[in-house]
Amino acid sequence: MSTVVVRAITKEDFSQWSVLWxxxxxxxERSGPSxxxxxxxxxxxxxxFAADEPVHALVAEQDGRLVGLAHYLYHKTTSRIEASCYLNDLFTNPDKRGQGVGRALIEAVYEQAKLAGSSVVYWGTHETNETAQKLYRQVADRSGFILYKKILAS
Structure with a gap:
């Protein structure tokens, strides 16, 4: 098995990134009518790619093919001085799951957050996503918080 390389996304990655996205x-379930x-x-x-945006992307590449993505952003909060890092999206190609791609992406986000001066990385997942939760229990602590949301009409 060849090595997975995690790197910053480039504009040339659009076609492969869009398939992962x-x-x-x-x-x-944000497809079809949704x-x-x-x-x-x-x-x-x-x-x-915008310098004034706090949103960033990493991709995992293996044998010239993108096999995973991580999108993360920094934001201020009332509980710490430095910015927090929110891991917004994490996805690994289904045929690569269980092979360390997700872990490599998370660890790369940790490293980027440290370099940016952030002392925390956090994320959420759907309660039914047991596959991901197996990994998450190995690389992070469960916070105990429950996420709520309300879609506001525009």
């Missing part, structure tokens, strides 16, 4: 959205508008995808992509 589509898989991620499909996993979370699909994200293309404008959201294109805006997300542009944010990765």
């Amino acid at each position: 589509e898989g991620y959205n499909h996993f979370y 699909a994200l508008p293309e404008a959201v995808t294109l805006s997300t992509w542009d944010r990765f």
